[in-house]
Amino acid sequence: MKMMLLLLLLLGFGCGLVFCDQNHTDPHGLGVFPVLSINYDYVRMPFEVSLWILLASLIKLGFHLIPHLSGVVPESCLLIVVGLLVGGSIRVMGKDPPVLDSQLFFLCLLPPIILDAGYFLPIRPFTENAGTILTFAVVGTLWNSFFMGAVLYGVCRLEADRLASVNLLSCLLFGSIVSAVDPVAVLAVFEEIHINELLHILVFGESLLNDAVTVVLYHLFEEFGHAGEVTAGDVFLGVVCFFVVALGGVMVGGVYGVLAAFTSRFTSHTRVIEPLFVFLYSYMAYLSAEVFHLSGIMALIACGVVMRPYVEANISHKSYTTIKYFLKMWSSVSETLIFIFLGVSTVAGPHVWNWTFVTITIALCLLSRILGVVGLTYIINKYRMVKLSSKDQFIVAYGGLRGAIAFSLAFLLSRDVFPMKDMFLTAIITVIFFTVFVQGMTIRPLVDLLAVKKKKQSKCSINEEIHTQFLEHLLAGIEGVCGHYGHHHWRDKLNRFNKHYIKRCLIGGERSQEPQLISFYNKMELKQALTLLESNSSASLSTAVTAAAPQQRSQKTLNISKVREEEIRKILRANLQKTRQRLRSYSRHTLMPDAEDDDWSETLLRKQRVEMERRMSHFLTVLARPESPPVRRARVESDSRAFAARPSILVTVADETSDGPRESRGPKPSVKFVLDAEEQKLPRCLSDPGPDQLLEEDEEPVRHRD
C-alpha cells in the first residue's frame, strides 16, 4: 500500500516537473559534438498526453489492487481525490495546473463513453420504457432548470448585497447547466451497484436523452444573455429549436449508422479494418451534429443503435471482439481522465465562494429532483403497465448525479456577459462533488438497505429465447383480436419491415434471411465451443481428481423412442454441417496467414464438432430393445450451466450393445470422419464397446475436460 502511494506521488511530481519544465537545453550551444542532448519540445505534446493517460491507467490499476477499497468507495470518488492531489502537488511547485479544456472534453473525452453506451444499449428495455425515459428527460430537465433558476433568482434578490449582479437570465442559465443528469457519472456509479435493468435504463436513458434539452436551453439562454431581452417569439423559436436539435441529431446519427451498416456489407475481404469503420462513422456523426449545434450525444446514440444489428451480422467474430474491447478501453480511460481532470481543475480555477449561493444550489438540486421525479411518476404511472413503486422513484431521484458535462458547459461561458462565471463554477464543482461523493458512496448501502431488486444473472437459455419470441407474436396477435394498435403491434410491423426491406440491403450474403432465433442458437453454440476451447487450453486439472469425480457425478439418461432416433440423428447431422459453415464465416479472415491463427480457428471448428458430436451421441442413448440390458450412461451437463458456472464439458458416453441399431450405424462413419486426429479417441466412445470397457470409457473424456 505504501509503495503504491509513493509510486503515485512520484508520478504526480513527475507530471508536475514535466509540465513546469519550460527550458530545454540548446543542443548546439557548445562547439563540441553533442553525444547526448535533450530536445523536449519536439515531443512535448504527445509526451504529456501519454503521460497523463499512463498516470490515469496506473491509478486505476492501483485501486483494484488495494483490497476492499473498490467495494466501499466508488472509483469516481477516488479518481477525483487523486486529481486533487495531483493538482495540489503541481500548485505546490508553483505552477498553474492545467484546467479541463472544454474543447478537449467535448471532442475527445466524451465521445468514447457515449459511443460505448449507445452501441451496447439494451434495446428492448429502452424501447419498452421509451415514454417514461423521454418524460423524465425532457419534462424533468425543463422543470429542474426553471424551478432552480426561478428560486435562485428569488434568493439573489433577497441577498441583494453580494448577489445583486445576478440577473434572471443568468440564474436560468445556471439552472439549466446544473440540472442535467450526467451520463458519465451515472455510468460510473451505477455500473458498480448492479441494480435491476428497469431502473438502470430509466436513469441512464434519461441522462443520455436530456442532452438535447440541455443544449437547447444552454444556447437559448446564452443567446438571450447576449441579446439582452426576450420576446414571446423567441420562446416559441426555442421550442422549435428543441425539436430541431433532438430530431436532427437522431437523423444525422441514423444516416451515418445506415452508411456504416452498408459499408460493413462489403468488408468480407478486408476484415482488419472493420472496427475502424464503426468508430469513424460514429465519430463523424458526432462531429457533424456538433457542426450544426445539434445534439451530438443523440447523434452518437442513434448511430450506434442503428448500425449495431446489421454490422454485427456482417463482421467477423474477431472484429466484434475488437470493437467491444476498444470501446470499453477508450471509455474507461476517458472516464478516468475526466474525473482526474475534474480534481485538478478544482485546484486550478479561480474560486469565488459564496456560502448562500452554494448551499442553496445544493439544496435546490435535491429538492427539485425529488419533486420532479415524484410528480412525473404520478402522471406516468397512469400509463404504465408496470408501475413504478416508491422505492423505484427514490432510486431514480437519488441517482440523478451531476458530472463533468455541467462543469465544461459552465467553463465555456464568456466572462464579459456573465461576470459571475467564477461563482457559478465554484457552485457547480461543489454540486458535482456533493453528488459524486455523498450520493455516489451512499447509494450502494441504500440499495441494499431498501432491498431493491438487483440485476438478474442472465443465463443464455434457448427456452427463454423461444418463449420471448413466442410472447411477442402472441401479444401482437391478441392486440389484433382486441383491435388495439399498441406497442406490440407497431413493434411487429417494424420487425417485418426490417426483415423484408432493410435487412436485404444492409446485410450481405446469406445472413440476411436468418431469423433471430437461429442466430441466437448459433451464437449460443459458438459461445459454448469457445468456452470449451478456452477451458481446454488453460491449465489442466489433475486427472486423478477428475477420474474420481465421475463416479459421484449425477448420471442421467434421456431416452427417446427408437422411432425418433433416426430422424433426430439426421437432423443433428444436418445442423452440424450448417453450424460448421456458420463457424467458417466467423473464423476465416484474411489476416496475414498466421499459422497460429489458423490452428486456433481449426481447433475451434474441431471443438464445435466435438460439441455437436457429444450432443448427438447423447441422443443416441436410446433403449434399443427392451430385452437388452441398458448399459448406457449419459452424463449431461446442462447447456446453460455450461458457462454460467465454471466451463464444464458436455460429456456423453453412449454404448449400444444390441444389434438393433446396426443399420442405423451407417451414418456414423461420416461423423467419425469429420473428427480429426486429435479427437480420434472420442469416436471410440460412440462405437459399441462392451460393458467391460465402461471404466475405460469413463476416463477417456476426462482427459479432455478442463
Place this chain on the structure above:
Amino acid sequence: MGASQSGREHKFQDLADKTGFSIEQIKNLHSRFKYLTQDEDTLRREHLENVSNLSINPIRRQIIEAFFDERNLGGHEKGCLQEIGFEEFVTVLAFFRPPKPRIPDEEVKIIRKEKLRFLFNMHDTDNDGVITLEEYRRVVEELLSSYETIGAETAKAISDGAMLEVASVTVGQMAPDEFYEGITFEQFMQILQNLEIETKMNIHFWNLDKTTMKCGK
C-alpha cells in the same frame, strides 16, 4: 329495451367482478365482440380468422385455438368448443390484464402461475398435461414458419436442444430406465421463472373504443 339494458348492465357488473376488468373496459370489449361476430351472439373460428392482423402472425392457429380451449375457460374439462360467447371471450382476454400495483407477493405468484398455465395450454395441444417433443417441435416450426428459407431440420434441432435443456435443468438425476415423457407444468414454470411473465404478458385495455370505431379491419 330498458329491461335488456339493465339486464346487460347487471351481466357486465358480474363479468367485471369475475375477471377484474372495469365496466368501461367490459363495454369496449363488448362492442369489439359485436364487431368481430358481425352482431351475432357467438364467436366462431372463422370470425377470428377474418382479423387481418392475425393472418400474418406465425402462431395464429394457436392463438385462435386458445380462445376455444375449455381449459382456459375455468372449467376442469378438456376439449375444444366450437363457438364461444362474450363471457368466454372476456375470460380468455383476462389472462392479459396487467396485475394491479402494490399487490402482495403471493398474489403475484398466483397471477404468474395463471399466465404460465395459459402458455402451457397453448403448447399442449393434445390435452395430456405434458408438452412432448412433437408438440414443442411444432411450436418452434411455427415460430420460424415466416422464414421460408429455413428448413424443418433446423427447427427440429432447436427444439431438441431446448428439450434437452429443460430435461437437464429440471430433472437432474434419472434412473436408466426412465423415459422422459415431456415437459410437465411444474417444469415449465421452473424454466421460465426468470422471465417474469406477469410483467410481460400484458396488453393495454384502455384505448379500445377509439380504434374499434375507426379502423375497418
